[in-house]
Amino acid sequence: xxxxxxxxxxxxxxxTTSIYDHxxxxxxxxxxxxxxxxxxVFKLREHVDRLYDSAKAxxxxxxxxxxxxxxxxxxxxxxxxxxxxxxxxxxxxGVGDLGLDPRKCPKPNVYIIxxxxxxxxxxxxEVGLTGVTVAVRRNSADALSxxxxxxxxxxxxxxxxxxxxxxxDEAIFFDGNGYLSEGSGDNIFIIKNGKVxxxxxxxxxxxxxxxxxxxxLKDMDIEVSVENLGLFDLYTADEIFVTGTAAxxxxxxxxxxxxxxxxxxxxxxxxxxxxxxDITQNSGxx
Ligand code: PLP
Numbered sequence: 196x197x198x199x200x201x202x203x204x205x206x207x208x209x210x211t212t213s214i215y216d217h218x219x220x221x222x223x224x225x226x227x228x229x230x231x232x233x234x235x236v237f238k239l240r241e242h243v244d245r246l247y248d249s250a251k252a253x254x255x256x257x258x259x260x261x262x263x264x265x266x267x268x269x270x271x272x273x274x275x276x277x278x279x280x281x282x283x284x285x286x287x288x289g290v291g292d293l294g295l296d297p298r299k300c301p302k303p304n305v306y307i308i309x310x311x312x313x314x315x316x317x318x319x320x321e322v323g324l325t326g327v328t329v330a331v332r333r334n335s336a337d338a339l340s341x342x343x344x345x346x347x348x349x350x351x352x353x354x355x356x357x358x359x360x361x362x363x364d365e366a367i368f369f370d371g372n373g374y375l376s377e378g379s380g381d382n383i384f385i386i387k388n389g390k391v392x393x394x395x396x397x398x399x400x401x402x403x404x405x406x407x408x409x410x411x412l413k414d415m416d417i418e419v420s421v422e423n424l425g426l427f428d429l430y431t432a433d434e435i436f437v438t439g440t441a442a443x444x445x446x447x448x449x450x451x452x453x454x455x456x457x458x459x460x461x462x463x464x465x466x467x468x469x470x471x472x473d474i475t476q477n478s479g480x481x
Contacts, residue, residue, distance in 0.1 A: 225285075229282040279312060341377070
């Protein structure tokens with residue numbers, strides 16, 4: 196497997212970086228998670244746009260154009276002969292002496308990792324995932340906005356640990372005001388009486404799969420409302436599904452021990468999963 200590193204391709208076993216990279220020392224950097232299906236990259240421009248937006252938000256200048264970044268991502272797949280893959284571009288502040296000041300780092304480092312990838316949750320797409328609401332908060336008031344896909348995922352990791360301890364598949368975040376936020380690595384949708392609801396993206400990641408799901412639902416003439424939601428809405432939903440590049444569209448059938456609907460993936464969720472499979476198999480950048 197070859198890893199892209201600042202314009203070169205390096206074998207995985209030799210792909211090492213400096214411990215002085217501020218990405219490692221301070222989590223100072225940004226990343227993306229992208230999928231390729233059938234040799235085509237799904238929503239490439241959207242992911243590259245978000246990578247540059249994340250970088251902008253932390254005042255990090257990515258030392259290449261968006262077109263060059265897209266080409267580097269596609270070239271990484273070609274070099275590795277990958278068709279169904281997960282791709283992880285990372286841009287770190289780069290190497291500098293100890294000390295937080297980013298001015299210590301003259302040059303950002305650009306890494307692109309890719310690997311073969313299938314369905315993340317295996318047979319859980321049919322059975323459904325269990326969710327656990329967590330005490331860790333996802334806060335839009337933090338300097339570290341949930342909109343930035345930064346190398347600092349400790350918040351999400353703590354949520355995952357909490358969910359793991361309680362025996363759930365995915366953690367569900369609320370924000371400091373008690374509004375529903377998102378999962379540890381995916382956005383969340385609730386269905387009640389045939390209508391779909393999802394929180395606004397002020398307190399969660401502006402998910403590219405979320406945006407795709409909203410479009411697909413509208414195409415299927417299913418009403419979608421973007422509004423603030425609470426714990427009660429979650430517990431009393433008829434159906435819940437989550438969306439993410441890695442998770443795709445996946446049903447959530449239990450939350451904190453309560454069955455959602457009848458505890459099985461519901462009809463709108465199943466339609467969503469089918470529509471998402473169709474669009475990922477039939478679009479993307481070759
Ligand atoms: N929320 C978080 C915290 C994530 O890390 C991800 C994954 O990228 C998502 C949501 C889903 O976003 P997307 O659909 O763009 O992958």
